[in-house]
Amino acid sequence: MRNPHDIIIKPVISEKTTDLMADSKYTFIVDNKANKVEIANAVEKIFNVTVERVNTLKVKGKNRRMGRFIGKTPTRKKAIVTLKEGDKIEIIEGL
Template identity: 40%
Template sequence: MSIIIKPIITEKITKDGELFNRFGFVVNKKANKIQIKNAVEAAYGVTVVNVNTMNYRADRTVKYTKSGLISGKTAAYKKAVVQVQEGETIDFYNNI
């Protein structure tokens, strides 16, 4: 089971990374906090202090256009915010 799907790179998460050493990831829906902690430590070589998880539901949208109704749906996902130890960081931009 692949635990980490992709990192989240937004303005808010980037600011949290600089100020509080917190980094966001989209993770597998069935993964728990211990599995997420072990996966991040193995992938990035850092010490994880805290893990917070959030489940996002699928949102349905309906648009009214000239050609009729268009319905759509966004995917449901699980987000994990990981806090690493003071002095350590994760660099998503340099793959060394």
């Protein structure tokens, strides 16, 4: 079994995600190979909460230029985790 800290990379903090926190929905950047069950188990172990639902989406990388050189940002996977009513993740709430 994989380490939960290898699955959950970092939380996503933006206006949209902070609005979702009012509905007990938290957004994380996760490992590209992680599935919904692994993500739910990792969030439950790291933050000691109960996960009801996990929605995932892939964010395709964009082309970027540095002068005449063309590069690409990496493709990422985001997970929107819905917690049981009443549960909160305190680390993210304080930001």
